[in-house]
């Protein structure tokens with residue numbers, strides 16, 4: 001059924017899809033081929049998901065398999081865990097990652113730990129998908145990225161697609177994986193009408209199913225002078241920065257991590273061995289997060305090759321509402337550009 | 346009551362106009378003078394004014410993501426609230442909070458965008474009143490969708506076992522975004538749930554501000570007299586989409602439902618006239634409300650945008666050294682924000 005097709009260039013396919021369409025296509029395919037796959041979440045049925053992550057599934061599969069659930073995240077995420085332990089493959093949506101606070105026990109003490117605590121006798125093949133990210137002025141409770149929080153807690157795989165092509169392949173993988181997978185999609189990349197996406201996430205997507213193995217970072221742009229490691233929305237901001245740096249003769253390599261757990265350290269380290277300079281860009285809070293983790297791993301593996309390191313992330317403040325302040329704290333392409341330049345000083 | 350209701354309605358009509366500016370023809374949530382989400386409460390006004398009419402300045406209110414009508418009824422500073430919604434420096438939260446996160450300590454008002462999460466803090470405020478032996482009460486607002494959340498049950502139970510002076514107000518508009526009540530809530534009436542927690546309760550049907558007023562008088566009275574919590578469920582109608590930009594494709598009959606539902610403001614106006622309040626007085630109240638709203642919007646638009654650097658202030662009241670460049674003393678002053 002699945003052909004491993006990891007490095008197919010995005011433009012090989014004839015049709016282009018938005019990231020949300022690509023995700024839905026993968027989910028629909030999995031639902032068609034496996035009766036144990038079902039979807040539940042708030043507003044996933046008639047609304048099709050606030051960010052279009054389940055658009056059209058109700059019409060195709062009916063209310064039994066596309067379930068609107070009460071605003072009871074502890075209840076329905078926990079129910080996802082229970083159903084998964086029975087061998088089903090639930091796809092459960094937590095509408096915004098920010099809402100994890102009301103249901104984190106089911107996520108990190110049940111979903112993530114039951115396999116370990118049971119000595120491997122229990123598995124939890126569940127996909128928890130959730131929207132992340134700011135850049136639309138929705139303030140501190142609706143704009144967080146929280147990659148670090150989820151990746152910090154052992155027992156769940158953490159996936160962050162940046163293009164439609166990746167979104168589909170990673171979703172196929174997530175649903176088929178026997179472990180819990182947290183699939184974190186950035187609202188700004190989905191291609192929804194009311195939140196315009198940047199250039200980039202809409203890509204060619206093959207009609208057939210394909211998987212992208214977890215832990216395989218993607219070199220989105222090759223370069224010799226500095227390595228920019230990032231994920232999600234910031235892949236596109238980093239690519240924009242790289243284009244602008246190229247005008248000044250600075251050749252940046254841009255690596256999209258695609259998954260945080262597992263993290264493809266090797267691709268990152270190989271790149272740094274070549275460029276000598278590392279910039280890590282993240283939309284999550286700076287401290288104790290992705291930027292520190294990547295720097296830590298590269299330092300352990302390739303300290304001698306490292307000439308300079310810069311981190312670009314949200315400076316440990318909740319996301320403010322008003323536009324000038326939100327712009328200040330969420331990194332943009334000029335922040336990435338500056339950081340790359342700083343590694344060369 | 347009537348004045349607060351027409352103020353709230355007019356306020357939201359004007360916010361809607363301002364919000365849509367720059368967002369058309371293609372709706373773009375981050376464009377225009379008011380960015381982010383905007384949840385309007387047209388049709389919910391009786392739940393706000395009928396209860397808050399009985400409250401004092403020193404009583405606490407927590408509101409959910411749809412807060413403006415409650416804020417107005419509780420006496421939140423309208424100008425600074427509007428400046429906040431416009432993201433301006435002199436807003437209630439210096440532009441950091443926005444429409445779902447309005448804090449006015451003077452009016453003892455707060456809200457949260459996380460569903461049902463206003464309940465526990467209201468119980469805490471009631472606890473403080475009880476421990477200090479004041480006769481303050483706390484009121485927690487939420488929608489009927491929120492009553493399926495754990496925080497709701499936990500709060501009811503906690504308030505009940507400690508006989509705390511809190512009134513839980515449920516605004517039942519039948520919808521939680523696209524999900525109709527009957528599909529996600531096992532009971533049609535939350536008084537049943539209150540009973541299960543041994544809390545007296547009342548349900549007021551049909552958008553009737555006077556009926557809410559009467560029921561709330563008892564509930565607030567009971568809390569103030571030290572006789573414990575009450576749950577008050579108010580049937581209201583959501584006269585708009587869940588948030589601005591919600592096309593409501595899941596609710597094809599929305600317009601018809603709205604026409605069928607009696608507008609609570611019309612209803613109250615009719616009652617006032619029946620009771621002999623003359624038409625001129627009603628018009629006068631409407632004019633006053635309109636003027637107040639216009640002044641607030643004008644005020645807000647005149648206010649400066651915040652300095653981007655202000656994003657680093659207020660993470661802590663007492664910032665540990667190294668967190669900001671400023672001295673803790675300066676931080677505390679800038680947190681006031683109303684100079």
Ligand SMILES: Cc1ncc(C[n+]2csc(CCOP(=O)(O)OP(=O)(O)O)c2C)c(N)n1
Pocket residue numbers: 042071073095099102410411458459460487488489490491492516518520521522583587
């Ligand atoms: C914990 C949590 N889950 C989900 C949401 C998303 N959400 C915002 S409003 C809403 C519906 C609320 O319905 P209800 O409580 O009935 O209030 P109404 O909007 O109808 O006034 C949802 C699901 C949220 N903000 N917080």
